[in-house]
Amino acid sequence: xxxxxxxxxxxxxxxxxxxxxxxxxxxxxxxxxxxxxxxxxxxxxxxxxxxxxxxxxxxxxxxxxxxxxxxxxxxxxxxxxxxxxxxxxxxxxxxxxxxxxxxxxxxxxxxxxxx
Numbered sequence: 001x002x003x004x005x006x007x008x009x010x011x012x013x014x015x016x017x018x019x020x021x022x023x024x025x026x027x028x029x030x031x032x033x034x035x036x037x038x039x040x041x042x043x044x045x046x047x048x049x050x051x052x053x054x055x056x057x058x059x060x061x062x063x064x065x066x067x068x069x070x071x072x073x074x075x076x077x078x079x080x081x082x083x084x085x086x087x088x089x090x091x092x093x094x095x096x097x098x099x100x101x102x103x104x105x106x107x108x109x110x111x112x113x114x115x
Contacts, residue, residue: 032065036064037059045105
């Protein structure tokens with residue numbers, strides 16, 4: 001089990017860099033879930049359809065077989081929280097998917113992570 005003390009303290013309101021760091025840790029802690037979502041993305045792409053990250057997140061939540069491992073962290077005020085698959089961070093996964101699998105036609109909206 002992941003220990004929150006390993007990851008330091010985070011602000012009570014997560015900033016972009018904090019979300020990016022926690023997202024990276026979640027990706028490392030959940031290779032099976034990430035693999036399922038990538039497989040589904042390729043299946044969607046083979047049908048000639050654009051890949052929706054929101055759909056991948058929902059499918060993983062409700063139909064995925066991987067055990068999702070949240071990343072525990074502690075806030076500066078001492079509250080213990082868990083970072084999990086998060087709709088607020090769909091843009092991070094979409095950009096990761098486009099970078100790692102450039103052949104996929106992934107739909108993304110403009111977000112704060114765009115230059």
